[in-house]
Amino acid sequence: MEHTGWTAESKPQNEEDSELKPDEDEDLSFFGNHTSGEDESVSEVNDNVWDLIPELRPKLHMHQKKAFEFLWQNIAGSLVPALMEKTSKKIGKRPLVLAPKTTLYTWYKEFIKWEIPVPVHLIHGTRSSRVFRPTPAVLRGSGPRPSQDVVHILDCLEKMQKWHAQPSVLVMGYTSFLTLMREDAKYSHRKYMAKVLRESPGLVILDEGHNPRSTKSRLRKVLMKVETDQRILLSGTLFQNNFCEYFNTLSLARPMFIKEVLKTLDPKFKRRKKGAQKARHLLESRARKFFLDNIASKINSDEAEEKMQGLNMLRNMTNGFIDVYEGTASDTLPGLQIYTILMNPTDIQHQILVKLHKIMEKCPGYPLEVELLITLASIHPSLINSSLCVKKFYSNVWKPPLPYSSI
Incomplete structure (x- = not known):
């Protein structure tokens, strides 16, 4: 199974999009420098992040250890605690996990399985809340039973308050996130929740993060407004050679990628005076055009030399913030099983x-x-x-x- 991790806050190193379709063996290196071979040893440096979680290391597969180091390196800047970047007090504070509603409980169970000593607050959609969510304490007792919508709103407010009160993780579905982030909300509690989700996350994790890749996607537009560059995008879906969607996915995982494209490809960008910066959506539109005209067009070229030139430009620009695990022959996972049952009619x-x-x-x-x-x-x-x-x-x-x- 292919699994791609994207991080946003990293020093320019190497990245790749899980959506490019390599036609040549030489293009495989486009997907990053991290390979799945077990001959590459995970760092054994003393006084590194592994010393903080010694009980977890023996339980992980080799590719999981490498993925952890890749993510930690990009988010914190170093595997050595003393060298970790301290430019933001929000690093590691208030992680927000967004996932399809079908995988929400799976995420929740993973925290329990690995005995992570951090509280996890799970926000369900209005319908599924009837099954998974108890009535908030403030509503228990005698009196008229509140509507399901009221119970859901109070549950969201209660869990967001706990999320702020101490280091913890907030997990919710994309549909719930999109609903709570409505900017045209008339009620103060709705505006408050939208403000919290926009300004408070210190780290955003997007499961199946390739889904909001369309330029017109309302979900993507809302996600781009979340005020953190610390992002991890998880996807098992490879790029379909649509470079517009590829750019959108890159900039969703790494908002600073927009300016990085302009600094590299737009000769006027460096000469622009301070204070004269355009709005973010205008910068994004301009960066997308330069990306398509200067990189995508070369990669799609029939000329081998021009194609390689485009791939090299992309490698240099996306170096280090994508990791790919494609699986190996030694994997013990059974994979997908398909069964067909034939029944005779009466x-x-x-x-x-x-x-x-x-x-x-x-x-x-x-x-x-x-x-x-x-x-x-x-x-x-x-x-x-x-x-x-x-x-x-x-x-x-x-x-x-x-x-x-x-x-």
Whole structure:
């Protein structure tokens, strides 16, 4: 399984986008200098970050140790605590994890599994909260039962307050984040939560972070307003050779990438007077154009020399803040398993399906309505009566006997 980590706050080293599709073996180096071979030893320097978590190191695979060092190096600046960058008091404070709602509980369980001694606050969506979230303490007791929306808002406020009170992690889904970040909110508590999510995170982790890659994505526009350059973008989806989306993903993971592109490719950028900087979205638009005109066009060229020139420019510009693990033959994970179960139809189902297939043979083109009836009859013969189109093809609508009618 491919897994790509992107970090934003790093000294320019090497990066790559998980979306470029290398056609030549020589292009594989485009995806960064971190390889999955176990012959590369993880740093054994004394007095490094591993000394702070000695109980975790033996439990990790080699590629996990390298990934940890890669992330720590980019976020903190060094694996040696004494040499870590101290330019921001927000480093490591108030991490915010954003993930698809289907993986929220998985994230939560991982903190429990690894016995991380940091509180984790999980914010569910309004619907799923009925299953996972207890009623807040302030609402327990006698009296009218509040609506689900009220319970959800109070739960969000309670967990955000705890998130601020002590070092802890806040985990929520992208949908919840987008809802709570609405700028047109009329109520003060909504404006407060939007302000907290915009200004307070010291580190943002984006699971499946390639999803908001469109220029028009409302989620991406909101994420770009979060006031931290400390970001980690996780993705298992490779780049589809859409360099506009590639640029958007790079700048989402590393907001400073926008200015880095302009400093490298825009001759007018360095001469611009201080105080005359354009708005961020205008700078981003200009940087995107230079990126596409000067780098993407070369990489897409049919000329080998020009293609390599574009790849080299990209390597130099993205050096060090992307890591890729592509897996090795020694992996013990079983991978995806696909099973197909074949079941024989009942006598009644067989009669109905035979008749429907004969009807389909006489119909011109591909009749979707008949296909629907076949699907319904394959599940249970009584379901064909639930379709409005059944009388169009079936003159004698089948009436289920008593044993079926109760289902």
